[in-house]
Amino acid sequence: MWSRLALCVCLAGSVAAMCPDDPEVDLCEEAADETSHSIRNGAWIALFLPLASTRPSLATGLAMALAAGSVGVDAVTCGELKTFYKNEQCCGQPTLELSAPVPGTASCPYSFAKPACSNAEPQTPRDLTAGAVGQMTPKAATLTDDQANFLPLVNVHFHLGAEHKSEAYSDDTDSIAYDAASSGRRLASNPRPGFMCSKSSLNATQLAPYTFSYCKGDVQVGKSYEIHYVHSSAGTDNNPDAINADLLADGLGGAANGRGLLNPMVVVQGQIFQIVNGAADVDDMLHGWTVVGHDNSVMYPGSTTGQSHDNEVCSPYSITWHVDKDCHQVSPESFDMLCKQMKETYGMEDDLYPHGSRMLVDPMYVVKSEFVKPLA
Numbered sequence: 001m002w003s004r005l006a007l008c009v010c011l012a013g014s015v016a017a018m019c020p021d022d023p024e025v026d027l028c029e030e031a032a033d034e035t036s037h038s039i040r041n042g043a044w045i046a047l048f049l050p051l052a053s054t055r056p057s058l059a060t061g062l063a064m065a066l067a068a069g070s071v072g073v074d075a076v077t078c079g080e081l082k083t084f085y086k087n088e089q090c091c092g093q094p095t096l097e098l099s100a101p102v103p104g105t106a107s108c109p110y111s112f113a114k115p116a117c118s119n120a121e122p123q124t125p126r127d128l129t130a131g132a133v134g135q136m137t138p139k140a141a142t143l144t145d146d147q148a149n150f151l152p153l154v155n156v157h158f159h160l161g162a163e164h165k166s167e168a169y170s171d172d173t174d175s176i177a178y179d180a181a182s183s184g185r186r187l188a189s190n191p192r193p194g195f196m197c198s199k200s201s202l203n204a205t206q207l208a209p210y211t212f213s214y215c216k217g218d219v220q221v222g223k224s225y226e227i228h229y230v231h232s233s234a235g236t237d238n239n240p241d242a243i244n245a246d247l248l249a250d251g252l253g254g255a256a257n258g259r260g261l262l263n264p265m266v267v268v269q270g271q272i273f274q275i276v277n278g279a280a281d282v283d284d285m286l287h288g289w290t291v292v293g294h295d296n297s298v299m300y301p302g303s304t305t306g307q308s309h310d311n312e313v314c315s316p317y318s319i320t321w322h323v324d325k326d327c328h329q330v331s332p333e334s335f336d337m338l339c340k341q342m343k344e345t346y347g348m349e350d351d352l353y354p355h356g357s358r359m360l361v362d363p364m365y366v367v368k369s370e371f372v373k374p375l376a
């Protein structure tokens with residue numbers, strides 16, 4: 001089903017934008033490799049909501065929308081689709097134009113192409129330090145804390161370093177080194193580090209290495225992580241009496257397109273944790289951020305994040321951000337417990353690794369500072 005969507009979108013005239021980011025990789029290979037670690041950290045899985053647009057759920061959603069709507073769709077088998085793909089000699093030819101419509105598709109009513117930043121709604125991450133500017137006036141409303149908590153929690157994941165920047169997390173040493181080594185390109189196996197909390201006041205005991213049993217990849221004592229608590233109206237749970245019921249899953253497929261909903265309302269709460277030996281234990285880091293009182297949290301309108309977006313290719317999703325501007329120290333045991341819960345309770349695998357951080361978005365593509373308000 002999803003290949004049909006990809007082809008459909010290709011037909012809609014946005015080959016490079018919608019198809020898997022690496023144009024040299026064939027659709028068939030991508031599908032087969034979808035769950036592998038190299039791809040997971042690679043071009044098109046390491047991002048956020050947009051990954052859902054290349055996942056089966058969205059293809060299924062579109063197919064359902066097509067089937068339910070006025071657009072006629074004939075049943076097409078995967079084999080027929082594959083034959084079509086091969087007959088068109090698509091493999092290895094990402095820019096080749098198809099000679100005929102994809103079987104079964106009368107037309108393609110939606111474009112899932114990522115917009116150029118010059119044509120996109122305000123983006124995330126934004127600089128949250130005092131005096132940081134932005135140029136955009138948002139159209140979407142910003143949801144409040146109560147409204148966020150009304151939406152089901154559909155996914156929790158963490159980024160290496162903070163994607164946002166605040167006075168507390170502003171050390172960009174690792175980001176600069178990564179960008180220099182990668183010359184702007186994504187390094188397939190390594191997530192891009194974001195901003196780190198200062199380590200200058202930590203002693204050797206506090207910084208001693210810890211062996212994580214559940215968290216994978218670059219999870220280390222001394223480093224900081226921005227955890228994203230993703231709430232979405234597309235969450236499977238729509239029982240108001242069981243909001244935030246246990247329905248977490250890997251990736252943001254559920255946030256972007258759960259139950260085929262194409263315009264979900266999404267709020268992401270971001271909290272930055274620095275892993276420090278001997279720091280406080282947090283009983284449950286998984287089911288919501290630990291920030292209370294919101295003395296130093298902001299809300300603003302933005303987008304999804306991740307390394308597949310930069311200052312040219314932007315995210316097509318408008319979402320509300322709630323971001324805490326403090327660094328919260330946490331014990332490595334608690335951080336590993338987060339991964340343990342993700343794995344054992346929810347069967348999550350991909351999100352046990354840190355995701356890469358999007359570079360701070362240019363002021364041209366983020367909201368004016370007047371739209372960054374104290375969280376209410």
Ligand SMILES: *[C@@H]1O[C@H](CO)[C@@H](O)[C@H](O)[C@H]1NC(C)=O
Nearest residue numbers: 201202203204205206207278
């Ligand atoms: C390191 O700092 C912690 C927390 O302040 C303190 O309890 C510990 O004694 C220090 N260790 C050393 C070796 O200085």
